[in-house]
Amino acid sequence: MTSSTNVSCFHGARRVAIFGGTHGNEMSGVTLVNLWIQNGKEIQRKGVETKPFITNPRAVEKCTRYVDTDLNRAFTTENLSAPSGDDLPYEVQRAQQINEIFGPKGSPEAYDVIFDLHNTTSNMGCTLILESSKDHFNLQMMHYIKKAIAPDSCPVLLTEHPLLKYSTSRSVAKHPIGLEVGPQPQGVLRSNIFESMRVVLKHALDFIELFNEGLEFPPCTVDVFRVSEKMDYPRDTNGNIIAMVHPNLQDCDWEPLNPGDPMFQTFDGTTIRYEGAGTVYPTFINEAAYYEKQQAFVTTRRETLAAGAIKKA
Amino acid sequence: MRKKMKKALEMEPVSLPAQSRVALCGGTHGNEMSGVYLVRELQRQKLEKAGSVTLTTVISNPRAVQVCKRYTDMDLNRCFTDAILSSPVTDATPYEVRRAQELNTLLGPKGSVEAMDLVCDLHNTTANMGLSLISYSDQDWVILHIYRHIQRKITSAPVRFILLDLPLADAYSQDSLGKHGFSIEVGPQPHGVVRADIFNIMKEAVDQTLDWVQCFNSGSAFEGGEVDDVYTFVKSVDYPRDPETNQITAAIHPQLQDRDFCPLHPGDPMFLMFSGEIVKYEGVEVLHPYFVNECAYYEKSIAFHLARKMTLTIPPLQVKRD
Numbered sequence: 001m002t003s004s005t006n007v008s009c010f011h012g013a014r015r016v017a018i019f020g021g022t023h024g025n026e027m028s029g030v031t032l033v034n035l036w037i038q039n040g041k042e043i044q045r046k047g048v049e050t051k052p053f054i055t056n057p058r059a060v061e062k063c064t065r066y067v068d069t070d071l072n073r074a075f076t077t078e079n080l081s082a083p084s085g086d087d088l089p090y091e092v093q094r095a096q097q098i099n100e101i102f103g104p105k106g107s108p109e110a111y112d113v114i115f116d117l118h119n120t121t122s123n124m125g126c127t128l129i130l131e132s133s134k135d136h137f138n139l140q141m142m143h144y145i146k147k148a149i150a151p152d153s154c155p156v157l158l159t160e161h162p163l164l165k166y167s168t169s170r171s172v173a174k175h176p177i178g179l180e181v182g183p184q185p186q187g188v189l190r191s192n193i194f195e196s197m198r199v200v201l202k203h204a205l206d207f208i209e210l211f212n213e214g215l216e217f218p219p220c221t222v223d224v225f226r227v228s229e230k231m232d233y234p235r236d237t238n239g240n241i242i243a244m245v246h247p248n249l250q251d252c253d254w255e256p257l258n259p260g261d262p263m264f265q266t267f268d269g270t271t272i273r274y275e276g277a278g279t280v281y282p283t284f285i286n287e288a289a290y291y292e293k294q295q296a297f298v299t300t301r302r303e304t305l306a307a308g309a310i311k312k313a
Numbered sequence: 314m315r316k317k318m319k320k321a322l323e324m325e326p327v328s329l330p331a332q333s334r335v336a337l338c339g340g341t342h343g344n345e346m347s348g349v350y351l352v353r354e355l356q357r358q359k360l361e362k363a364g365s366v367t368l369t370t371v372i373s374n375p376r377a378v379q380v381c382k383r384y385t386d387m388d389l390n391r392c393f394t395d396a397i398l399s400s401p402v403t404d405a406t407p408y409e410v411r412r413a414q415e416l417n418t419l420l421g422p423k424g425s426v427e428a429m430d431l432v433c434d435l436h437n438t439t440a441n442m443g444l445s446l447i448s449y450s451d452q453d454w455v456i457l458h459i460y461r462h463i464q465r466k467i468t469s470a471p472v473r474f475i476l477l478d479l480p481l482a483d484a485y486s487q488d489s490l491g492k493h494g495f496s497i498e499v500g501p502q503p504h505g506v507v508r509a510d511i512f513n514i515m516k517e518a519v520d521q522t523l524d525w526v527q528c529f530n531s532g533s534a535f536e537g538g539e540v541d542d543v544y545t546f547v548k549s550v551d552y553p554r555d556p557e558t559n560q561i562t563a564a565i566h567p568q569l570q571d572r573d574f575c576p577l578h579p580g581d582p583m584f585l586m587f588s589g590e591i592v593k594y595e596g597v598e599v600l601h602p603y604f605v606n607e608c609a610y611y612e613k614s615i616a617f618h619l620a621r622k623m624t625l626t627i628p629p630l631q632v633k634r635d
Contacts, residue, residue, distance in 0.1 A: 034560070035587055063611075121503040185439040185503030187608040191564035191585050240353075244509040265509045267354040288505035291381075 008136055009313035012212045013112040013175070017051045017102055018043065018201065020117045022072050022169045023289070024059025025186040028197045029117025029179075043201070045209040055098060055116075055169050058090060063187050065289055066091055072116075075167040080105060095169070103172040114173035115204060117197060120182035121288045122297075123251040126196050128156045129178030130224065131171065138175050139307035141207045143220045148203040155254050156224040157283060157300065164227050164298070177204070183251070186288055216311040225254065225281050225300035232294040234264055234272060242266055245286045245296055253283045257299070264296070324537050324628035327454050331530040331632050332430040332493070336369040336420050337519065339435045341390050341487055342609070343377025344504035347515045348435025363523045365530040369429065373416060373487060376408060381505050383609050384409055390434075393489050395482040398423060413487075421490040424481060431455070432491030433522060435515060438500035439608045440617075441571040443471035444514055448495040449484050451476055451543075455493045455529075457627045461540050462525040463518055470499070470514045473574060475603065475620065476545045497522075501571070504608055529632055537629040544574065544601055544620035551614040553584055553592055562586055565606045565616060573603045577619070584616070 020033030036043050036052035043050045054060055056071045068089035079092045080099050088096075102111045120127075126149070128142050146154045157180070159165055170176035179200060184193045211217070233241040243264035249257065256279045257263070264272040274280075280299035284290060337355065339348030352370045361368055372378055374389045386407035392398075397410060398417050421428045444467060448456045457474075464472040475498075481489060488494030497518050502511045529535070552561040563584035564570075569577070576599045577583070584592040600619040604610060607617075 031587070121506050183503075185501075185608050186505065187611065188439050188503075188606055189561070189564045190606065191567045191570060194564055194587075241350075241507075244350075244507050244512060247509045247513070250508060250510065267350055267512070268358070286506055286508065288503050291505070 007216060007309040007311045009311055010137055010211075011112070012312050013048065013137075013208045014212075015049050015051075015111045016113045016115070016205070016208060017053055017111050017173070018115045018117065019053055019055045019169055021054040021056050021060040022116055023065045023070075023118065024056050024061070025063050025065055026117070026119035026184075027187065027189040028119050028181060028184065028194045030054070030060050031189055031194060032117060032198060032201070043205060045205050045212075047212045048205070048208055050205065053102075056091065056094060065186070068092075071095065072168050073166050075099065075105065075169060075171050079167075098169060099172050105172045111173040113175045113177065113208065114170040115201060116168060116170035116176070116178050117201075118178060118180045119184045119186075119193065120180050120284065121185060122253055122283065122285050123183045124155070124180055124253045124283055125182070126152070126154050126200050127180040127283070128154055128200075129180055130156055130158045131160060131165070131168070131176050131178075133158060133160050133224075133226075133305050135175060136307045136310055138177060139222050139305055140217045140220065140310050141175075141177070141204060143222050143307065144207040144217070145200060145203045146222070148206075149199065154200065155283075156222060158224045158226045158303070158305075161227050164230060211310070211312055214312055216309060219309050220307050222305050222307060224303050224305055225283065226303045228280060228299045228301050230295050230298050231263075231282075233291070233296045234266070241291070243272060246271060249282065249297070250286060253285050254281055256280075257282050324626060326537070326629040326631065328631050328633040329455060330430075331365065332455065332526045333365060333367060333530065334369070334429050335366050335431045335433065335523070335526060336371060336429045336491065337433050337435070338371045338373045338420075338487055340375065340378040341373040341434055342383045342388075342436065342504075343374050343379070344381050344383055345435070345437040346505065346507040347437050347499060347502065347512045349378055350507050350512060351435060351515055351519065364527040366523060366526055368523070369420070371416070371419065373434075374409065374412060383504070389413060390487055391485045393417070393423065393487055394485045395423070397485075416487065417490060420487075423490045429491040430493060431526065432488045432494035433519065434486065434488045434494070434496045435519070436496055436498045437502045437504070437511065438498055438604060439503060440500050440573050440604050440606055442498060442500045442573045442603055443473065444518055445473050445475055445498040445603070446495050447475040447477065447486075447488075447498055449477050449479055449481070449489060451478075451625055453493055454627055454630050456495050457540055457625060458529075458535050458630050459495070459522055459525050461538075461627070463521045464540070464542070466521050467514070467517055469510075469517065471542075471574075473542045473544060474540065476543060478545060529630070532632055532634075534631045535629065537627055539624050539626055541624045542574075543623050543625050544603060545623060547600060547619045547621055549615045549618050550583070550602075552611075552616045553586065561611070562588075563592060566591060569602065569605060569617075571605070573605050574601050576600075576622075577602050
């Protein structure tokens with residue numbers, strides 16, 4: 001039970017960054033950030049410095065996910081503390097540069113908020129990605145965004161997991177937020193996907209402005225999907241996939257998958273069924289970039305997180 | 314130069330030789346996954362003969378497939394013109410040109426009696442094109458009868474025919490290697506992804522093609538008639554671009570996106586600028602867009618193609634008896 005005086009006070013969110021092109025072929029973020037670098041009027045808010053930034057320019061130029069290694073997995077302690085040098089993979093060098101500009105990760109000098117813009121070939125709609133269940137500021141923002149775009153939905157994916165968590169570009173900030181919008185093929189710009197991402201960011205920046213003006217946000221709850229298990233494709237002994245996501249599962253991100261439900265279809269037409277213990281909510285179903293990461297989809301479980309009241313200090 | 318469409322009430326029956334040597338090609342673009350997996354599956358099943366048909370299966374661009382990219386040096390499916398096939402090979406020759414010449418030896422030579430009877434090239438597109446057959450001639454009766462057969466048999470996707478009006482020497486795609494050839498294009502599917510529904514449509518199309526060929530070879534008579542939903546390429550339209558940076562300044566308008574083959578009327582929206590303005594179609598003729606928002610065409614400066622819709626008349630067809 002929280003009393004009305006039990007409010008978490010945060011410093012104002014003064015420095016905000018919007019990352020595009022962390023994956024060079026995810027076009028909504030690349031396009032939006034380039035637009036805002038040319039003319040940032042749309043993202044300006046009172047009392048906030050909002051910096052649009054292309055994180056992986058070489059990958060953007062080649063319209064490829066990455067050049068040497070996935071930038072969005074490169075922000076490990078090991079990489080960030082490694083001695084800098086030209087012999088390091090391009091993305092590791094880039095991670096170190098980004099950490100210097102927007103971090104250092106984990107320090108008081110780090111940016112307050114970073115939005116990292118992504119697209120997926122999965123039918124995930126406008127998904128917000130949350131890295132910590134204890135980030136009340138982010139939870140309040142996501143609650144605000146969900147209300148603002150209702151009746152359209154904005155699922156929240158919580159990637160907090162001992163093994164499955166990954167070291168993202170946005171993790172350099174105190175409050176990292178991932179925006180994952182799909183379905184969109186890599187290398188393609190779809191108008192509806194582009195405009196959805198634009199609207200979600202508008203609401204996110206509105207929240208920050210209201211927060212900075214001193215508005216108190218009362219306690220709230222946020223329904224999230226907590227990542228549970230990575231499911232790979234069935235493969236042969238040479239590592240080649242021998243089945244595809246089943247037509248019944250394809251495009252059904254966030255919908256319940258029950259034991260016995262079809263999961264994969266082999267190339268010669270056999271159905272392989274889900275044999276888990278209970279109902280799960282799959283997402284990142286058939287993401288192009290995850291074939292090489294041995295992931296056909298990831299299962300999640302529903303959870304309700306509580307966020308305490310927050311107010312600017 | 315426009316060919317006159319035969320509008321004869323009843324065309325003379327045609328007899329053509331049996332189609333005994335058929336080639337099925339996947340991975341011509343290394344990230345168009347249905348064809349890659351379908352060809353691999355047929356190879357795993359060791360499918361070399363289907364009745365009277367000897368089937369050759371090929372992964373056309375193995376290096377591109379290996380890295381899951383459209384191509385390594387240049388688009389393989391633009392390398393099959395007479396000029397490129399006969400160009401001398403040097404150290405500077407792009408991989409795909411060498412490979413095209415290898416494929417010409419394997420499946421051709423293009424234009425010769427040794428060429429495969431039928432070359433069927435498997436492709437995917439990010440555009441919402443359903444099942445489209447693409448070929449060069451409005452008088453290749455084998456291809457047009459196959460089209461009609463597929464159109465009648467397949468209900469899981471819309472089936473259409475795209476006609477590229479080019480003489481054989483200028484025909485640039487792999488299917489032009491065979492005495493008869495066509496591409497099977499299925500979408501929408503992101504590159505690098507295999508969707509079961511799209512794979513199943515492509516598999517059905519291949520099965521029906523082989524089914525028709527076997528029936529044809531065994532002597533079945535196919536009646537003449539009309540085939541509709543034929544689209545002849547007219548021209549391409551590029552995205553609006555910044556004159557200095559050449560970057561695109563608009564996306565395909567939501568009312569055009571995913572509406573391949575639907576008529577585009579004068580005044581209909583084509584593009585939605587990032588700034589919010591709408592760019593409208595200002596042509597006079599109603600045309601039909603296709604390859605709307607195909608990923609690989611951004612670099613070719615193509616937002617979509619425009620086609621004229623027509624109906625073709627095909628003659629009765631039967632295999633030539635010795």
